[in-house]
Each structure stands twice: as structure tokens, then as C-alpha cells.
Amino acid sequence: MNYVQLEKLGEGTYATVYKGRSRTxxxxxxxxxxxxDAEEGTPSTAIREISLMKELKHVNIVRLHDVIHTExxxxxxxxxxxxxxxxxxDQHGERGALDPNTVRSFMYQLLKGTAFCHENQVLHRDLKPQNLLINRKGELKLGDFGLARAFGVPVNTFSNEVVTLWYxxxxxxxxxxxxxxxxxxxxxxCIxxxxxxxxxxxxxRDNxxxxxxxxxxxxTPSQQTFDKMAKDSPEIQIKQFPRYPKQDLRxxxxxxSPHAIDLLERLLKFDPAERISAAEALSHPYFTSAASNNTFTVGSMAPPAFTFPHPHGLPPPQQQQQAFSRPPNFIANPVAVHQLHAAQQQQQAQAAMGGGYGGVPMHYNTSFGHNPR
Structure with a gap:
């Protein structure tokens, strides 16, 4: 194999993930x-993940470089x-909460990756913070496509045993x-x-x-909304729910911010037919308004770039380019924002990163046992 195993990152029943290095x-x-498995062979979820990820090439989707298959x-x-x-x-937020610039940067990249999947007729079906990867340049990437499915028109019948409960x-x-x-x-x-x-x-705690x-x-949606959803998806089971009034999301x-609240409300519509699409969300004023753009600068100058220490050298120049489009003054590196806003945290952040590779990425999906359609 043209790769050297460096350390184990995680292990599950059906897969083990290692940090490695290319020999070439x-x-x-x-x-x-x-x-x-000697009898069952390659899990169908692995085959599905490979086939989808070989087609999904985007800066905001983790790249599948190669597949090595032996007996x-x-x-x-x-x-x-x-x-x-x-x-x-957990490491950079204030009790987990990120600063507005970082939230906007990560949210923009999350929507870019999601929109690309949808444009290519792929449902991720398990988006959550643990499945979103952050590299040392502050780029966010969708990972763990173990539950992903291609879809067509008309939409196929899928499993409802997808997506982690809270999301x-x-x-x-x-x-x-x-x-x-x-x-x-x-x-x-939700993210x-x-x-x-x-x-x-x-x-x-449960469904x-x-x-x-x-x-x-x-x-609580109106009965009319419930009836419409049941008509669109006949398998939906409607029962009596308490009548809760809509709460102010603030x-x-x-x-x-007001723009963030408006975008949240459009993303979190109870009726799926009323939700904004990922592509439409990218044009929301939260990203495009003058007020939003101005928050991407500190004073009159943009924050300098910040990179994690890299013991094996920098990646090829083409990998260092910012390949995704963004609003004017958009900062692709939210780590730099933290450096300016909280300079005293810089050493702690570097230590927490363990020289750039301290995070144990359990997001490469080590469990292939569950096989929803």
C-alpha cells in the first residue's frame, strides 16, 4: 500500500480509521x-458511499482520494x-457558541456543500456537527456519507430511520x-x-x-398543514398533539441577528414544502446584505491568514486556493477571526489542536452495520 499508518483515530464494529501519510x-x-465479512463481503453501505463520493468533488465535501480493495x-x-x-x-466557542463571523463563514460553507449535493441529486441524510469537518485553513467539509442516497424524480421511497434524532x-x-x-x-x-x-x-429523547x-x-402546525403533509406523504401518521403557540425564535x-433569525425561520419550516432550499439560502440577506458583509472585516483591514503548524509540509499550491465563491470581504478562515478577537486564546487553540492534528475525527463513519434504504 502506498500509505503509511501513523496512528489509530477511531474504531467501530465494521471499520477502523487511521491517520496516515502518502509515501509518494x-x-x-x-x-x-x-x-x-467472509460470507457477506463488502457492506452495501460502503459500496454506496464510495460510488457517491467519487462523483461529489467540491471544496466543501471531504475528498475521497482513493480506494484500495483486496481479498x-x-x-x-x-x-x-x-x-x-x-x-x-467545544474548543473555540464561548460555552460552545461561536462568534458571528465564524458562524456566517461555516454556515455559508455548509450550505454550499449541501447545495452541491442536492444539485447532483444526493441526499446526505445525516448532517450534524460531528459529521462536518474543519481543516487547518478554516474550510468546512461535509463528511460521513454512509447514510447518503441518490434520489430521482419521482422521489423513491426511502427509510425513515435516518438522521441523528436532534437534527x-x-x-x-x-x-x-x-x-x-x-x-x-x-x-x-438545527446546526x-x-x-x-x-x-x-x-x-x-425519542421521536x-x-x-x-x-x-x-x-x-404546533394547523390541522390543514398536517393534512397537506399527509397527502404529500401518505405514510405519515398524524395524531393529536398539544396546541403550542409559535415562540419568538429570538x-x-x-x-x-435579525437576518439570522429570518434565515432560521425559513430553514425550520414544519412543512417540508415550505422550507427554503440550500441554494436559495445562499442568497439570503444574512450573507448578502451590506451589514453582513461589513462584519467580515475588523476595522479597515481583513484579518491575516492563520495556519496550523504542519509537520509534513504544506499541501500542493492548488489545494491552498479558495475554490468556493463567497460574498465580498468573506473570510474563509474563521480561525483568523478568533486570533484577532481573542489573541490570548491563540496559544490555547494551537495546543488544543495538538500541532494541527489533535482532533480525533470520528466523522469518517466507522459503523456500517445499519443499512437504511
Whole structure:
């Protein structure tokens, strides 16, 4: 194999993830070694993940470099990212809450990656902070496509056993199996609120409790809305719910700006047909207004670039380019924002990163046992 294993990053029942290095380019990578069953062979979820990720090439999606397949093992070679978003929030946030500039940067990149998936007819189906990777340049990338599915028109019937509970859309919680891109949009809204406040917005214990948490904040839908959703997805099971009035989202996410609140409300519509698309969200005033753009500068100058120490040299120049489009003055490196806003935290941040590779990325999906459609 043209890769050297450096250290184990995580292990599950069906796969083990190692940090590795390319013998030819010296590039640091993540090696995801999938355990093959002698009788069952390669898990179908692994085949699905490989087939999708070989087609999804975008700066905001973790890159699958290579696949090595032998009689005894299957190894997926991914680009290496230092942290997932959850660890980043824990280490750099104020009680988990990120500063407005960083939230806007990460949210823009999350929506770019999600919109690209949807343009290519792919549902991620498991967006959450633990599955979003952050590299040393402050780029956010969608990872863990183990539950992802391609979709077509008409929409196929899918499993409703998808998406981690706290980020699961209400239509899926109600039993929908004919969902589409809107389930990823709902997850983006949940992640958006969590980056602003530092806490998950809806923290239910099970499907029913999760629905109640959602209704307590965005209100119980009208019977007309329920009936419409059931018509759109006949498998949805409607029952009697308490009548909760709609809460002002500013009470649930008090640190959010007016533009952020408006975008949140558009992402978190109970009826999936009413949710804004990821592509539409990128044109929201939260990103495009003059007020939003001005917050990307500190004084009259943009923050300088900040890079994590890299013991194996910098990546090739083409990898250092910012390949995604952004509003004017958009800062692609939120770590630089932290350096200016809290210079005293710089040494702590570097130490927390362990020289740039301290985060243990459990986001490469080591569990292939569950196989939803």
C-alpha cells in the first residue's frame, strides 16, 4: 500500500480509521479500513458511499482520494481534517457558541456543500456537527456519507430511520418515507442555531419527544398543514398533539441577528414544502446584505491568514486556493477571526489542536452495520 499508518483515530464494529501519510506525496490522509465479512463481503453501505463520493468533488465535501480493495480488506483514503465542528465549537466557542463571523463563514460553507449535493441529486441524510469537518485553513467539509442516497424524480421511497434524532426533520419523525432535499435543509437549520447558541435547539429523547420539543418552539402546525403533509406523504401518521403557540425564535436563540433569525425561520419550516432550499439560502440577506458583509472585516483591514503548524509540509499550491465563491470581504478562515478577537486564546487553540492534528475525527463513519434504504 502506498500509505503509511501513523496512528489509530477511531474504531467501530465494521471499520477502523487511521491517520496516515502518502509515501509518494507526503500528504497526511485518513485511512478508513472496512472489515470484510467472509460470507457477506463488502457492506452495501460502503459500496454506496464510495460510488457517491467519487462523483461529489467540491471544496466543501471531504475528498475521497482513493480506494484500495483486496481479498481481506477495503480501505478508503480520505483527505485529512483536523477536527469536526462539534470539537471546534467545544474548543473555540464561548460555552460552545461561536462568534458571528465564524458562524456566517461555516454556515455559508455548509450550505454550499449541501447545495452541491442536492444539485447532483444526493441526499446526505445525516448532517450534524460531528459529521462536518474543519481543516487547518478554516474550510468546512461535509463528511460521513454512509447514510447518503441518490434520489430521482419521482422521489423513491426511502427509510425513515435516518438522521441523528436532534437534527431530524419533523416530517421524518412523523414517518415520511418520500422525503427529499428538505430533510438536509432542516438539519442545516438545527446546526445553524447550535453554532449561534452553543446548544442543540431541539433535544428530544425519542421521536415523539423530539416532535414536542420542535412544536414548543416553532408552534404546533394547523390541522390543514398536517393534512397537506399527509397527502404529500401518505405514510405519515398524524395524531393529536398539544396546541403550542409559535415562540419568538429570538427567545430560543437570543444571540442571533435579525437576518439570522429570518434565515432560521425559513430553514425550520414544519412543512417540508415550505422550507427554503440550500441554494436559495445562499442568497439570503444574512450573507448578502451590506451589514453582513461589513462584519467580515475588523476595522479597515481583513484579518491575516492563520495556519496550523504542519509537520509534513504544506499541501500542493492548488489545494491552498479558495475554490468556493463567497460574498465580498468573506473570510474563509474563521480561525483568523478568533486570533484577532481573542489573541490570548491563540496559544490555547494551537495546543488544543495538538500541532494541527489533535482532533480525533470520528466523522469518517466507522459503523456500517445499519443499512437504511
Amino acid at each position: 506525496t507526503n500528504e497526511i490522509v485518513a485511512l478508513k479500513e472496512i472489515h470484510l 481481506t480488506k477495503l480501505v478508503l483514503i480520505f483527505e485529512y481534517c483536523e477536527q469536526d465542528l462539534k470539537k471546534y465549537m 431530524r426533520a419533523p416530517d421524518v419523525l412523523l414517518g415520511s418515507r418520500t422525503y427529499s432535499t428538505s430533510i438536509d435543509v432542516w438539519s442545516c437549520g 445553524f442555531a447550535e453554532m449561534i447558541s452553543g446548544l442543540p435547539l431541539f433535544r428530544g 415523539n419527544d423530539q416532535l414536542l420539543h420542535i412544536m414548543r418552539i416553532i408552534g 427567545q430560543a436563540v437570543p444571540k442571533a
